[in-house]
Amino acid sequence: MTLWAWGVSLFLFFSGLMIVVLRRQLLLMLLGLELMITGANIILVYYGGLRSDADILGAALLILAIAAGEAVVGLALILRAYNLGLEPEAPALRELKG
């Protein structure tokens, strides 16, 4: 069971990381972030259940809430970029180039 939990968790985390790093579409990158958070959350919930530790489960819930908030902010940013007439893709946002 532990193996499964770790397997799923790491798979989700690293798929998310790959998506975030490699894909250009902002929407997909946001999705990747959510995957990473979920991956981390799975292993947290697993160990929380294993140890019957309410603190850990509470933390997992908190992470879910944060992920939701983050999705809201991220989607708002993407919408804003779209409204400004920019492509909703990462290469369009290069103002920080040194």
Add this chain to the structure above:
Amino acid sequence: MTHAPLSLLLVLIAPILALAVGGYLYSFRPRLVHWPMLASCAVVFLSALRLAYLVSTGGAVDVLLYRWSAAWAPGSSWLVDFGLRLDGLSAMMLLLVSTVGGLIHLYSVGYMEEDESFGRFFLYFHFFYFSMLGLVVADNYVQMYLFWELVGTASYLLIGFWYHKSSARRAALQAFLTNRIGDLGFLAAVFILMAIVGRGDSNFTDLFQLGAAINPRWLAWVGFLLFWAATAKSAQFPLYFWLPDAMEGPTPVSALMHAATMVTAGIFLLARSWPLISLAVGVPQLIAVVGAGTAIGSAIVAVTKTDLKRILAYSTVSHLGIMAMGIGLGKVGGALFHLLTHGFFKATLFLCAGNIAHALHKPTADVSEAGGLRKRMPVTFAAFTIAAFSLAGIYPFAGFFSKDAIIGAALDRGGGMAVAGLVIAFLSALYIFRMLFLVFFGPRSWQKPPEHPHEAGLVMAVPVSLLAAGALMVGWGRGGLVDLLLRGWPGNVSALAIPGFEWPSFFAGSSMVLLGAGVAYVLTTVMPEWDVTWKKSSPALAGLIEADFGVKSAVRSAVEGTMFVARSIGGLFDSKVVDGAVEGTGPAIRALSRRFSEAVSGSLNDYLWWLAAGAAALLGWALKAL
């Protein structure tokens, strides 16, 4: 460390208070600034009398006021004391400075009355006076150096007092910088002593007891460097030339500087350091030779000058040379005695010159403008005559006794020194009588007599008369002076002995003086034209003397050479090292920043790569620590 007598503290406290009150008054009543100064002069004078009495009945007093220790420097036993030393030498100097200085303060009230910077003058003037008092009562070299520098600063402020005159500014700068060259010697001597003794504080008493134990080679250096310092302050060859140019200041400044404060500091330093200098191999001989050379050279120059204050300035250089010669011959007592009498007669002479300039409404006067003043200014004439007789060394004026002591020592030594002594006696009588005849008798065909000269007011005449009385009588107290000086004297007692009246030196000296006076009479009265015509008939000689025998230009080229070398080295350092560093920094940083800015691609994905890599590195580090 005994209890401090109140009067000793007052010597420093009174001027400080007076300066504070005067500085406050200056902001709204600049015309009243002189009152606290005069009060302070009175307090200091009474304190000096009391202290002289205390010393002559009790003995030397050492007071430690404050000890500054550099405990923060590891392994250091560095201590700097602020103490007061009162012995016969400082008591004598206090008497001289407070008497002459106080009277000149009084005189300045009249002399500077019409000057718009009256208040500023008194602040500077009293600061000068205070610095000298502090120098005299210092009880170690570090403290003495502090006041030594303050004296130099005050002299700079006063010589350049009329700062709207460019010549005054230049003279002030020259005096200050020349003195800095001398101060370097003092500083080096202090450092050497610190290094040898290991403690910076060593007050004079402790230090002089060590004297003989110091490595003689280092001791010779210390003696030489201290004399080097004295050549600047006391205007000896080769650093003397600032003094004649310092005439740019107001006359009371010259009087104070020549008689009581500035130039006496060097002689005082030599007398104070005599226990060290007497042990330094070759240094006393050097002092004697330099002193004699300076005395003769400047006396010759003084004979040719026509500006009243300039004649007196060269005469001061000459007399300081005589004092240095006395010290070099081991007659410290005689030199100090001459310092005392010289203080009185030279102050009188300067104040008389000031009276004349004041009467002519000019900052200084030339002999061609002053002639036949005898009847118009009787008080000044009388005072000048007394002081001139004293300077020339005519029995029984004060100058005779002190000069006789030094000339007697020179005759005892024999050889070149004896000749030098006699030549100096002749020359000093010659220039001072020439001045006397030119200014007060006549006028001669080439002189333009002043229109309406008037005698000085009471506030100026009284100090002059009192100083002239001093110039007449101070010499009679020579036994008392020796007794006073002996108190707390750390060196060999024989150095203080002032020989009594002796027929051989009296005859030798006085005949030279009479000869000088006679020659002066012939040159000014019998053949008055000669004084102006000889310069035209032999321009080479006149030019040589005008240029101070080339000393000035030699020193100037030495200074300029040093400056050139320093400037070349400095320029090279500046263009290569400093500019290189400054100009190299920009490009180096720009190149570095270009490398870094490549990392800032502006691509979100790249940033996230770096973010992930950083997180991984941190994680790895955290796991390793587990």
